[in-house]
Amino acid sequence: MRCGYDVETVRAAERALMGTLPDGALMRRAAFGLATACADMLGGVYGRRVVVLAGSGDNGGDALYAAAALARRGAGAVAVELAPERTHPGALAALRAAGGRTVAPEDADAVIGRADLVLDGIVGIGGKGGLRPEAARLAELARRARAAVVAVDLPSGIDPDTGEVAGEAVRADVTVAFGAYKPGLLIDPGAEHVGALRFTDIGLGPHLPRTPALEALQHADVAALLPSPSGESDKYRRGVVGVVAGSERYPGAAVLAVGGALRGGAGAVRYVGPGADAVIARFPETLVSAGPPAKAGRVQAWVIGPGLGDDSRARQAVAEVVAADVPVLIDADALRLADREAVRARRAGTVLTPHAGEAAALLDADRGDVEGARLAQVRRLAEEFRATALLKGSTTLVAGPDGAAVRVNPTGSAWLSTAGSGDVLSGLTGSLLAAGLSAQDAASVGAYLHGLAGRDLPPPFGAHELADRVPLVRASIMDSVTNDALPRT
Ligand SMILES: NC(=O)C1=CN([C@@H]2O[C@H](COP(=O)(O)OP(=O)(O)OC[C@H]3O[C@@H](n4cnc5c(N)ncnc54)[C@H](OP(=O)(O)O)[C@@H]3O)[C@@H](O)[C@H]2O)[C@@H](O)CC1
Numbered sequence: 001m002r003c004g005y006d007v008e009t010v011r012a013a014e015r016a017l018m019g020t021l022p023d024g025a026l027m028r029r030a031a032f033g034l035a036t037a038c039a040d041m042l043g044g045v046y047g048r049r050v051v052v053l054a055g056s057g058d059n060g061g062d063a064l065y066a067a068a069a070l071a072r073r074g075a076g077a078v079a080v081e082l083a084p085e086r087t088h089p090g091a092l093a094a095l096r097a098a099g100g101r102t103v104a105p106e107d108a109d110a111v112i113g114r115a116d117l118v119l120d121g122i123v124g125i126g127g128k129g130g131l132r133p134e135a136a137r138l139a140e141l142a143r144r145a146r147a148a149v150v151a152v153d154l155p156s157g158i159d160p161d162t163g164e165v166a167g168e169a170v171r172a173d174v175t176v177a178f179g180a181y182k183p184g185l186l187i188d189p190g191a192e193h194v195g196a197l198r199f200t201d202i203g204l205g206p207h208l209p210r211t212p213a214l215e216a217l218q219h220a221d222v223a224a225l226l227p228s229p230s231g232e233s234d235k236y237r238r239g240v241v242g243v244v245a246g247s248e249r250y251p252g253a254a255v256l257a258v259g260g261a262l263r264g265g266a267g268a269v270r271y272v273g274p275g276a277d278a279v280i281a282r283f284p285e286t287l288v289s290a291g292p293p294a295k296a297g298r299v300q301a302w303v304i305g306p307g308l309g310d311d312s313r314a315r316q317a318v319a320e321v322v323a324a325d326v327p328v329l330i331d332a333d334a335l336r337l338a339d340r341e342a343v344r345a346r347r348a349g350t351v352l353t354p355h356a357g358e359a360a361a362l363l364d365a366d367r368g369d370v371e372g373a374r375l376a377q378v379r380r381l382a383e384e385f386r387a388t389a390l391l392k393g394s395t396t397l398v399a400g401p402d403g404a405a406v407r408v409n410p411t412g413s414a415w416l417s418t419a420g421s422g423d424v425l426s427g428l429t430g431s432l433l434a435a436g437l438s439a440q441d442a443a444s445v446g447a448y449l450h451g452l453a454g455r456d457l458p459p460p461f462g463a464h465e466l467a468d469r470v471p472l473v474r475a476s477i478m479d480s481v482t483n484d485a486l487p488r489t
């Protein structure tokens, strides 16, 4: 699990650790990790031109110490001082002792234009609000330059706690995070600015709390959560999923949701709705029923919404499913049709899966407000509906109603936003709910597998291919974890 901790928590851990160490030890650890990452990135240090964008806080200090280390190995180092009278004195002295020089921001254009590497030490976790004009100008110069950009702790201009970006922010090729990941490194729009994310351990680990603000699953976590059928499994143990999706107008949504559920490992799928012919033609193993959901027979979880429409049949089906006492996933049209109070009153797990536009409608907000503040908005959704909310996007977020860590999906890609992709995700997540995963586990594992399937396919691809790919990515996760566990010979 990759964990993100907010600034307040990181500061507290830092204080606890500092009390046990000599002065400056943490900054030396950070700068050493940073210099190593820069040397790797440059593929050699001697003769390279390094420019430090140096703010007056410790973030600038880290950058200056790292540049001093590179200068001692033969790099040319120049620091652009944003507030010369307040630049970290020890770090500046180290840079000068190593042969580095300084320039004022107004003379930065030429040195940045010639640089091989720009180190962004403008601001780290001490940043407040959008970048000030002079800092914003330097960030823009760095973006336009041919130099590689390495961000110190985080790209300046992104909010460390939320990933929000107000105005200009540094766009990094590599970001070297110290001691702990901050949520803003993992959530868009901040995450888009991070480039390759590297981690330097400075010893904060024992001082961090058990529950982070944010978690990102990795292969081993997903492997541990995925149900695997045992010798005694029958279809009910693997889980029967009920799918209420599709309409005369959109029968394809039914096929995609059923496909997602079958490929996700459901023991059986019951389909309810007007797309039965299309579903049977593609998946003859589906149990179709013509009546309403309440008469469809036993299921362990319901998926409702993709391509459903909003006629009276659809409204009635949503009301019945929301009233069921098994886990329910509510998507697409059903998000609009579900009664908020009825959802809040549910006792079994509930997963809502809106994209930003649907989330905005549910929260009575603008789509842009949702895109720009994804973490706050997914938490709000979970609280207001007392449900697990999965907010789709390039960094899909999953929040539970209980205030536990929000999960961020690390496997997303832009190619996933293709027609019908969400229908597959709904069916897939429904199969995990039916297999007994908690709402938050089902939603985050569903997003993980769905994202990996998208990365595994040569783009462009159709949504039906995503479903077909799920068994393969699932097998590759299991293989990688089993191989890691084998003793090395
Ligand atoms: N945590 C740890 O364990 C460790 C942390 N370490 C490092 O310390 C960093 C935190 O350092 P920090 O606390 O000194 O703050 P920092 O990020 O340098 O920012 C302050 C500067 O930013 C400026 N500034 C503010 N807002 C701004 C804006 N919008 N636009 C422009 N400027 C703005 C502000 O200006 P001022 O308000 O003072 O005028 C001041 O100059 C952390 O990220 C990591 O790199 C490591 O060394 C080792 C262990």
Ligand SMILES: [K+]
Binding pocket: 059, 120, 121, 122, 123, 124, 151, 152, 153, 154, 155, 156
């Ligand atoms: K920075």
